[in-house]
Amino acid sequence: MITAGLDVGHQSINGVILDDGKIIAHLSLKLAGEVNASATVAFEKLLSRAKLKPAKIDHLFATGVGREKVAIANGHRTEMLCHLKGAHRLFPGARTVIDAGAEGIRILKGDDRGNLIHFVLNDKCAAGTGIFLETVALMMKVSLAEMGPLSLRSAGKILLTSTCAVFAESEIVGQIHRGASRDDILHAVHESVALRIALLARRIGIEPQVVQTGGVARNIGVVEALRRNLELDIHVPENPELMGALGAALLAQNSAGGKT
């Protein structure tokens, strides 16, 4: 059975095609323009990567904030369910999944079968989200990919005290004026992002294993800071931003009668 999952987020679209539970194609695209049109384009690209005709797909599920706008999907599931399912597929021991994306943080708790037990989310405030990291990258004139490795060079000499991303921006400007180094500032930024995530995670309790999904998990600086803060190892999939789409494809398979 061939199923697919499309995860339409705030800033990106991720897609996965499964053949009896095995990933045969995946993609990540920047979201451009209207949601449904973008999703259709993304799905076509995904199909061509898998060298499949649309009719070959038995079932397609959408997830993410834009999930309800994806007309080609056979159904949709919340990103909470999907991220947990995806993470659990790769790390069967996962009990806590931290999904940190462009505009929100979600902490998901699951059981040994990958069922969602409990979750807590912050989608009201930009503190600790990917959009804040993007702003900082622009300010410090580094790429998102460089931020993590650069920050690891710092010994952590400075501390950012603002919660609000808007106030943190002015605090960073202040630090630049005071002569703080780029690496020290990036380190402090990652510490503050990790603190926001950790505070949210502590609200529902953290049970190992912990898996981090979503685009922010690509930033090694944040992951390391989170490891220090939670005093736990954090598992990061090779493609953390694909976990929602993978989960959606797995749930599609389940719903179409296949075994997961």
Add this chain to the structure above:
Amino acid sequence: MITCGIDVGSLTAEAVILRNQGLLAYSLIPTGPDSAATAREALEEALQKIRIRPQEIELTVATGYGRVVVPFAQKNISEISCHARGAHYFFPGARTVLDMGGQDCKVIRCDEKGKVTNFMMNDKCAAGTGRSLEVMAGLLQIRLEDIGPLSLRNPGPPLKISNTCVVFAKTEVLALARQGVPLSQILGGICDGVAEQVKTLVRRVGLEEEFMISGGISKNIGVVKRLEQKLGVKSHICFEPQIVGAVGAALFAMDFLQKAPSGPV
């Protein structure tokens, strides 16, 4: 008796010179990176307007978030106390004071002597503070002082900005502008959002009349009108709402002098 009050805030600094409760002079300048230098500058600017030498000032009290670094101040007092005291100076009937500043927002309840009885503040989140209006003015490329008047030109139903967070609201506002929503309507939504945030804080402390507003945002008619509507009260605003804290500080300086009429304080 001549005293001075200095209020070093996050975005602006004010100096006030009082002689026996009478306001002699004041200044209002943007806060620079060096708070001590900013305080000195504010004092010099106030003194320039009157024929008084710095030595004639008998006591200086500093307030505001930079109050501990004012080199020439003998005392410092929290901005909460100073705002209540300053509010009482301008409007003795004031029992609830809302101070809407650059980086925070405070609601202060006070008694008939201008003493603080309760307060609550938001300094964690930029929503509802002056900073959010500055961000939006920059985004829409208009002057900060034009936001209020322009926002009142919108005759249609009020537009809701659904995001509270300033970072997310920026994206929303940009999208609205691109869709061709009129500027006045967008600004109406922005002012309404600030008023809504502030209203929640006022309600949490409880509103007792008379109601006074101080701080930079009280110069924004768009926010003030909407807030008055939401709360169902009229507000008092003095001729220069940004000096209320500094006036309070100068009044406390006078108290100190009267309690210790001779010798150093």
